[in-house]
Amino acid sequence: DSLKKVLTHKGRYVQYTLYGNLFEVSSKYVPPLRPIGRGAYGIVCAAVNSDTHEEVAIKKIGNTFDNIIDAKRTLREIKLLRHMDHENVF
Numbered sequence: 641d642s643l644k645k646v647l648t649h650k651g652r653y654v655q656y657t658l659y660g661n662l663f664e665v666s667s668k669y670v671p672p673l674r675p676i677g678r679g680a681y682g683i684v685c686a687a688v689n690s691d692t693h694e695e696v697a698i699k700k701i702g703n704t705f706d707n708i709i710d711a712k713r714t715l716r717e718i719k720l721l722r723h724m725d726h727e728n729v730f
Contacts, residue, residue: 658685661700669696681713 669687682701
């Protein structure tokens with residue numbers, strides 16, 4: 641994929657396509673978004689937060705609500721991540 645950014649929502653968000661997946665992220669995440677992995681349930685890319693200058697990982701899970709099993713699995717992962725006490729999870 642070519643990494644072309646498209647501004648949306650009056651410039652507050654930017655769209656990128658990675659591995660054929662559309663990412664729409666806050667414009668505070670400066671380009672380039674770069675892919676760092678993909679698995680059975682999603683793709684992960686890295687970006688830099690322009691406010692804090694920290695590198696972050698953004699996970700995109702496609703078709704999350706297409707079926708109840710995937711929706712529950714995604715919700716379970718979010719709940720687990722919220723309870724983790726790790727410097728890289730917030």
